[in-house]
Amino acid sequence: MAFQIMLNFFIAFIWMFLSSSFSSSSFVIGFMLGMLMIYIMRNFFPGRLYISRVWALVKLTMLFMKELMLANIQVFMVIIKPKLDMRPAIFAMQTELEHDWEITLLSSLITLTPGTIVVHVSDDSKTLYIHAIDIDDVESAVDSIKNSFEKAIMEVSRS
Amino acid sequence: MKTNDVILKTTAQVVFFIIFLFSIHIFLAGHFAPGGGFVGGLLTSSALVLLLLAYDLKTVQTLLPINYTIMTASGLVLALGTASIGMFLGRPFFKHYFDHFYLPLIGDTELHTAMLFDTGVYLVVVGVTMTIIQSIGGDD
Numbered sequence: 001m002a003f004q005i006m007l008n009f010f011i012a013f014i015w016m017f018l019s020s021s022f023s024s025s026s027f028v029i030g031f032m033l034g035m036l037m038i039y040i041m042r043n044f045f046p047g048r049l050y051i052s053r054v055w056a057l058v059k060l061t062m063l064f065m066k067e068l069m070l071a072n073i074q075v076f077m078v079i080i081k082p083k084l085d086m087r088p089a090i091f092a093m094q095t096e097l098e099h100d101w102e103i104t105l106l107s108s109l110i111t112l113t114p115g116t117i118v119v120h121v122s123d124d125s126k127t128l129y130i131h132a133i134d135i136d137d138v139e140s141a142v143d144s145i146k147n148s149f150e151k152a153i154m155e156v157s158r159s
Numbered sequence: 160m161k162t163n164d165v166i167l168k169t170t171a172q173v174v175f176f177i178i179f180l181f182s183i184h185i186f187l188a189g190h191f192a193p194g195g196g197f198v199g200g201l202l203t204s205s206a207l208v209l210l211l212l213a214y215d216l217k218t219v220q221t222l223l224p225i226n227y228t229i230m231t232a233s234g235l236v237l238a239l240g241t242a243s244i245g246m247f248l249g250r251p252f253f254k255h256y257f258d259h260f261y262l263p264l265i266g267d268t269e270l271h272t273a274m275l276f277d278t279g280v281y282l283v284v285v286g287v288t289m290t291i292i293q294s295i296g297g298d299d
Binding site: 118 | 162164
């Protein structure tokens with residue numbers, strides 16, 4: 001992964017030296033050529049192509065935007081309801097993510113989508129305690145988080 | 160009771176770089192744009208204070224084994240030395256000099272001895288802030 005990015009930069013620099021034009025445009029052209037070459041040689045690298053990881057990151061961003069819109073509309077509906085029949089709850093969610101940055105990212109995404117807030121991370125970083133503003137069914141909420149955000153983050157971090 | 164502050168620590172690791180870069184930018188922008196030694200120094204110490212909040216005193220001291228008292232003193236010496244350049248050349252105290260130089264990578268740059276004075280201010284501000292916070296915080 002990191003080696004592929006380094007190699008891509010190296011190819012871009014070689015391209016700049018070959019064409020002896022040291023501008024950002026020639027660097028970008030060299031970078032594109034390096035991407036193409038790394039794609040051709042994909043079977044010789046251990047691990048995944050870094051380009052697919054970048055694509056997974058883009059997909060995660062798009063998913064976050066979509067969830068942000070939907071959840072905001074949901075909370076707005078809760079607010080303008082004349083009858084206050086929301087049911088707040090704090091529930092625990094087992095997570096399968098291992099690295100610190102993954103857990104931080106997941107917690108930030110959960111907190112930034114309205115209606116749910118991460119209030120605590122357990123000492124072994126395996127359980128997230130989440131406060132939800134209006135929840136019918138804990139299982140379905142856990143499932144929705146697991147199937148959207150956690151899966152997307154795993155897609156990014158899978159080596 | 161020790162809570163698991165994994166979110167704070169990871170976020171501090173990421174944000175530290177941004178604050179530190181911004182502090183250097185503000186410090187260098189002081190001549191023609193808002194900024195300067197004082198604000199840059201305060202921003203740098205705020206980045207260090209963020210690390211102090213996320214981790215503890217010992218960790219930060221092993222990361223940056225700097226004696227902040229000596230840092231303050233060297234900043235004062237630098238400012239005073241810059242101010243007294245003119246005296247040795249028969250000019251008034253605090254006389255500043257500047258000229259255009261050709262630097263590699265940057266090109267034509269105007270270098271000014273006020274920058275050295277600003278570096279002195281920067282060092283003094285970082286040193287004093289960190290000394291105050293560490294002596295209040297490390298009270299055990």
